[in-house]
Amino acid sequence: MRHRLSLQIGPVAFRIGSAWKAPLDALARLYASYPAPADGLADFTVRLEPEKPWRRFFRPSVAIQGDYILPDAAPLSLAHGLLAAEMGMNLQMALGQKRYLLLHAATVEKDGRALIMTGESGAGKSTLAALLGERGWRLMGDEFALLDMDNGKLLPFPRAISLKNGAIRVMEAQVPAARFGPRLTGTPKGEIRHLIPNAHAIERMQEAAIPALILFPRFGEAAAVRGVGAAEVFMRLTQASTNYVALGRRGFDALTRLVSTLPALAIDYPDTDTALGLVEDFRQELAA
Amino acid sequence: MAGPVYIADEEAELTSVSLDGLCLLFHAPSGMTHIVATPAPEILAMLRSGPADAAELLRRLSAHYAFEGEAAAGALAARLEELESAGLVRRA
Amino acid sequence: MRNAALLVRALRDPASVRDCDWSGLVSAARAEQLIGSLAFRMEGRAVPARVASIFEGARRDAAHARTQALWEAEMARRALAPLGVPAILLKGTAFHAAGLEASVGRSVGDLDILVPKASLDAVEAALVGAGWERMKEKGGYDDDYYRRWMHELPPLIHRTRDRMIDVHHTILPMTARPKPDAAALIADSVTLDNGLLVLSPADMIVHAAAHLLADGDLAGGLRNLWDIDRLLRQFAAADPDFWLTLSARAGQHGLARAVHRAARLANDLYDTPVPEAWRTWNGLDPLFRARMLARNGWGQESRKALRFAFYVRSHWLRMPPLMLARHLWIKATRPRASA
Numbered sequence: 001m002r003h004r005l006s007l008q009i010g011p012v013a014f015r016i017g018s019a020w021k022a023p024l025d026a027l028a029r030l031y032a033s034y035p036a037p038a039d040g041l042a043d044f045t046v047r048l049e050p051e052k053p054w055r056r057f058f059r060p061s062v063a064i065q066g067d068y069i070l071p072d073a074a075p076l077s078l079a080h081g082l083l084a085a086e087m088g089m090n091l092q093m094a095l096g097q098k099r100y101l102l103l104h105a106a107t108v109e110k111d112g113r114a115l116i117m118t119g120e121s122g123a124g125k126s127t128l129a130a131l132l133g134e135r136g137w138r139l140m141g142d143e144f145a146l147l148d149m150d151n152g153k154l155l156p157f158p159r160a161i162s163l164k165n166g167a168i169r170v171m172e173a174q175v176p177a178a179r180f181g182p183r184l185t186g187t188p189k190g191e192i193r194h195l196i197p198n199a200h201a202i203e204r205m206q207e208a209a210i211p212a213l214i215l216f217p218r219f220g221e222a223a224a225v226r227g228v229g230a231a232e233v234f235m236r237l238t239q240a241s242t243n244y245v246a247l248g249r250r251g252f253d254a255l256t257r258l259v260s261t262l263p264a265l266a267i268d269y270p271d272t273d274t275a276l277g278l279v280e281d282f283r284q285e286l287a288a
Numbered sequence: 289m290a291g292p293v294y295i296a297d298e299e300a301e302l303t304s305v306s307l308d309g310l311c312l313l314f315h316a317p318s319g320m321t322h323i324v325a326t327p328a329p330e331i332l333a334m335l336r337s338g339p340a341d342a343a344e345l346l347r348r349l350s351a352h353y354a355f356e357g358e359a360a361a362g363a364l365a366a367r368l369e370e371l372e373s374a375g376l377v378r379r380a
Numbered sequence: 381m382r383n384a385a386l387l388v389r390a391l392r393d394p395a396s397v398r399d400c401d402w403s404g405l406v407s408a409a410r411a412e413q414l415i416g417s418l419a420f421r422m423e424g425r426a427v428p429a430r431v432a433s434i435f436e437g438a439r440r441d442a443a444h445a446r447t448q449a450l451w452e453a454e455m456a457r458r459a460l461a462p463l464g465v466p467a468i469l470l471k472g473t474a475f476h477a478a479g480l481e482a483s484v485g486r487s488v489g490d491l492d493i494l495v496p497k498a499s500l501d502a503v504e505a506a507l508v509g510a511g512w513e514r515m516k517e518k519g520g521y522d523d524d525y526y527r528r529w530m531h532e533l534p535p536l537i538h539r540t541r542d543r544m545i546d547v548h549h550t551i552l553p554m555t556a557r558p559k560p561d562a563a564a565l566i567a568d569s570v571t572l573d574n575g576l577l578v579l580s581p582a583d584m585i586v587h588a589a590a591h592l593l594a595d596g597d598l599a600g601g602l603r604n605l606w607d608i609d610r611l612l613r614q615f616a617a618a619d620p621d622f623w624l625t626l627s628a629r630a631g632q633h634g635l636a637r638a639v640h641r642a643a644r645l646a647n648d649l650y651d652t653p654v655p656e657a658w659r660t661w662n663g664l665d666p667l668f669r670a671r672m673l674a675r676n677g678w679g680q681e682s683r684k685a686l687r688f689a690f691y692v693r694s695h696w697l698r699m700p701p702l703m704l705a706r707h708l709w710i711k712a713t714r715p716r717a718s719a
Contacts (some may be wrong), residue, residue: 047680065679231307248444249314318447
């Protein structure tokens, strides 16, 4: 492959190859303060390739390839090459990661205890995680929570946070410009901008945490908090896990243990300040 | 007229965890997880003492769990169909 | 890593692989559906920690794939039991059901079964009754084409488990030149202790060779050939007359050329012991070899022109020229909406 880049994110090493220089330059800038894999090896390989040979130059079309792929995935334009690289890494995790149980959740940690925020896309978990990350919490990840099935701990996977539309404005007001990737417009999800996790999150990307609370945040409703029954939590977490089914008995044991030992709350919030306030209340209760 | 005779897997093949009133089952032969409610776990328990058709199952359920009444036979038939689709119960 | 020679060497002789392009090896293995087999071959060998972890994950994955494959076979057995019709497991599922060496690390996609042609409609109806669904609408051109000319029903997919089942009535398309004896395949099938049916050893090799060489464009060729290597070693070791039986059976099915070429290629790539008389190299063998090795260390397909030549060949094999022309004409001129 013409252009190459290797990245270590938490316990996972990626190597990304590309037919074009631009997407990897953008990726390298985003992950400039991340280490390269110490052993020079990769857990997963991503490739950005032209859909057809002539599409390398003429109306460049970036097909996402790699160890694990979705056969009918639509290619992206070269302008969105950075997105293609990020999607490629997501796909490797979603389809290929079997060492850890994956939950589709944002996780943050403080004083060794981790908060798991999960729910539908657009519920605001990435934004909440990003905000908490700027308020003394350590961001462990905004897309995938990695559960170690042997010891029940969560491992960090702090990728660049993918902010969309309004969330971009919220974070631009709070975080220096140098920590943002390029503004990507015209994507299927609207406007996207990546936020680089802070030094705190990157330095400690190998430190596990003990899960303490599961939250189901829902943005845009009047403030409300309710408990969620363990069976419902289990069902919602399996629906949100891309690899639960492939993990058999180990996955079942790890997830039943998680939901039967952890409290779970559904929180509705009209604005982020309310949510942040609620999270601080929970943290104090848990610490007590 | 006797209906089909049903068999359930050995107890060792099923791992069961109860979580607020529901039963999570991990079925080793299929690698699948099922979330079931009463009377499904009870039906599986009653089949462990040996294969049975619907009528015999109804008798066992009434004896152990006060499972009776007008709707009981219909409910049992519906649950058996679901358990058979899920592969947790099969025909002899 | 310019081609898959490293992957082949690692499978053939795991002890010989030490300092190498590990990431390339893993990507090539994943691309060729051989990561599970490789992980078992390399078990216990000194490899970098990250690679050991990848291999351990692959072995666990393979165990899960085995569970799922056998479960599909069991659910199909339950659905078809009332019909009293023989349903013979094929390919990977058969290897797992019979506990063969070829099943070690073997991934399985769809469930493939062979049934008598006369039972096809009853089998399809029973499967549909048990939760499998048709993927294409019954009666369209594709569906009619499939039913008339192919060796299998259009694939069915299970409604809740999301796994496919392919029901075959013979092992090659009706339009291909070799005409395997489907009735003999069924008559000589073997009943396992667990009650499931698989092909006889010689027929398993004939099927694998047909699948490798007479049916497709050799995509997945290294994996198919690895199956053949594992099967040949195990069957030949258990039966001193195996090669004679295999020869006779291959001839009976009109697939002697495919079986012989498969054996030569396995001997060349995987060092499969084959009788001296079987090793006469044929002019086209290097092309097949090159096609099978056309995978680089980034997991990409290489040798595009060669691949295209085999792709054209695979269509040629499946269809007489006039039929192919008509088929392509209909597909090209039919309204977009039904494509």
